[in-house]
Amino acid sequence: MKASDKVKHRTDMISSALRSAILERVLMPGMKLPEDSLGERFGVSRTLIRQSLERLAAEGLIELRRNKGAMVAKPSLEEARDLFELRTQIEDLVISRVIKNMTPDIIAELEGHLAKEVEAEHAAEPKSIRLATEFHILLAKLAGSPVLLRYVEEIGYRCGLTLSLYARPHSTDCGIAEHRQIIEALATGDEDAARKLMRHHLNAVADRALFTTDEGGPLVYLDALEPYAKKVRDGGA
Amino acid sequence: MKASDKVKHRTDMISSALRSAILERVLMPGMKLPEDSLGERFGVSRTLIRQSLERLAAEGLIELRRNKGAMVAKPSLEEARDLFELRTQIEDLVISRVIKNMTPDIIAELEGHLAKEVEAEHAAEPKSIRLATEFHILLAKLAGSPVLLRYVEEIGYRCGLTLSLYARPHSTDCGIAEHRQIIEALATGDEDAARKLMRHHLNAVADRALFTTDEGGPLVYLDALEPYAKKVRDGGA
DNA sequence: GTATAGTTGATTGCATACAATTTAGCCACC
DNA sequence: GGTGGCTAAATTGTATGCAATCAACTATAC
Structure with missing residues (x-):
């Protein structure tokens, strides 16, 4: 079955959810993204969260600093x-x-x-x-x-x-x-x-x-993520 | 120390090694890249290999098919x-x-x-x-x-x-x-x-x-990787 | 002889455990 | 009052183990 190649990994769903959340300004630039908080919220282990974060980092949507975790990217x-x-x-x-x-x-x-x-x-x-x-x-x-x-x-x-x-x-x-x-x-x-x-x-x-530049503090308010996480937990796209 | 942010993860080194190997035609398009063979050769666990493969897949250098593993990409x-x-x-x-x-x-x-x-x-x-x-x-x-x-x-x-x-x-x-x-x-x-x-x-x-198109078989000859793997094992860049 | 089902071995998917590093709090000391 | 280091908590980095899936092979039926 060729179609089975198209079955999305759960990592894909999590990445998509996070990507949407970032683009819809639910996760604002500078927010920290701790692996286990996310894992808990999405109902998966850190392994999958990590993969998703790596992927989004490759896309430039989040920044990954060694031993310091991920945050939503804050491009200059x-x-x-x-x-x-x-x-x-x-x-x-x-x-x-x-x-x-x-x-x-x-x-x-x-x-x-x-x-x-x-x-x-x-x-x-x-x-x-x-x-x-x-x-x-x-x-x-x-x-x-x-x-x-x-x-x-x-x-x-x-x-x-x-x-x-x-x-x-x-x-x-x-x-x-x-x-x-x-x-x-x-x-x-x-x-x-x-x-x-x-x-x-x-x-x-x-x-x-691209005009003004107001600095925002790097906080963690993951509660707003709930609707996105729910979709993933329920297996939705 | 800001410089410490720049310390490369081992994943980076492995990715670079594999990327070089692909670009230098040591790993030819279509070759399979099993996780544990690579892990053994690089002296790390499958975890890091997996991360590297994901990254190279995001770059389009390898293809990742669910439950079927990775292979060097064969673009049309x-x-x-x-x-x-x-x-x-x-x-x-x-x-x-x-x-x-x-x-x-x-x-x-x-x-x-x-x-x-x-x-x-x-x-x-x-x-x-x-x-x-x-x-x-x-x-x-x-x-x-x-x-x-x-x-x-x-x-x-x-x-x-x-x-x-x-x-x-x-x-x-x-x-x-x-x-x-x-x-x-x-x-x-x-x-x-x-x-x-x-x-x-x-x-x-x-x-x-971009002229001819000769088909090559998808084989696994990882031995040629050895020099690349050695660099990583020895902690080289 | 071909085809299909069952079974075994190999490989990936994911979670968990432990090690390493950073961060925060605290107390001593200047 | 502020600065320095020390310990403890939190967080990330990596390895490993087990479950799920896939591929190959055998055996059996037709």
Whole structure:
């Protein structure tokens, strides 16, 4: 059975849960992540927690310091800028590829996603942030390159993390209009315009966000993790 | 002591050893990597081997299949092309950044590396391959963005792996001349030329390499690993 | 002779135990 | 009052053991 290769390890579920928690700002940058507290909460031993932490560290979402444990990453402002710069460069390639694969179905899918974004425009913040990130990931999927998708995801997540550090609330608004413009350019088949718009969009997001720098203390409030942990304990995805 | 944060875990050493072995074609794509054989050879328990394998899997150098263990990754030809395409796009950014930071020291450093490449031109293959890869990594270092460096390294390594699958021997020659041209363009401060040359260089590497596809059997010959393992056991870097 | 089921051996998945290191508290001493 | 070291608690690093899964082989039935 080939399908059995796809069975997710519990480590995958835990990593996903933690990743979501970080991206949805339940775990804020600088928070400590002790192995046994997490293990207890997720109902697994430290072994699996450790694996998950290593993985997230490889993705750049948490920092791991020898003998001192893990904490949610606190990228510097400079690192944040570098991430957005790199992201811009990579998503340029996404646009090129998507426009080469273009079909009506693709436009429909993108517009479907946009509709969700519009719907959630005034909903809770975490949801609109997540949808905004997922727009870019959807584009990467449509580019038809697993490799490209992998890196767009990872860097997109890291950018999302920097936003929770540096962005003021509600700085995500007006991104929707820019997404719409990008879709339109793609629909027209105008590659140059689409690339320029994407570049402009990402620069705008970064500019809107990467301003002030307020220091937050490194605390441990794992209680908010409970809903995420529950899903894992119950075996959900 | 801040320096103590930099003490490498044994996992790091093992990962590095395995990575080197893969890049130097001691471990060929498809080879199985059983945990306890490796543990025995490196003189550590399966725990650390497991961690290393997970890490290399995250980097895309090995594949991990549930309950079936690890093997050196065997990227498809399409994946190889996608990797080179992405690499081209990212190194474009490297060039932009390096040229902005340009100083005489940087040119000197690059020329120093080029000299090493020339010296090793007719030496054993693994060495010249390694040096060619390290040229690109040196450039990424000089770009002054740790984020960028991390991804250039990872993708560069993955490209190196694909070459061991698809490239015929000696297809690495003539890369040196292209490296020299890039350095010259950088020294002149001609960004456009440098970017074009880098693009051309990477496309040439990919084209020279990604041709035939001969299938290799998935065997286990870990004996060749011995020199790498010894370094780890002796605590070397 | 082929195919299927059962069984054994090898390998991975996960938890637990113990060692090593850091951190925090405390008391002495300056 | 503050600084130094000492001990104890907490936390991470690593090894090991057991359960679960997979692969190969044999035997038996058709």
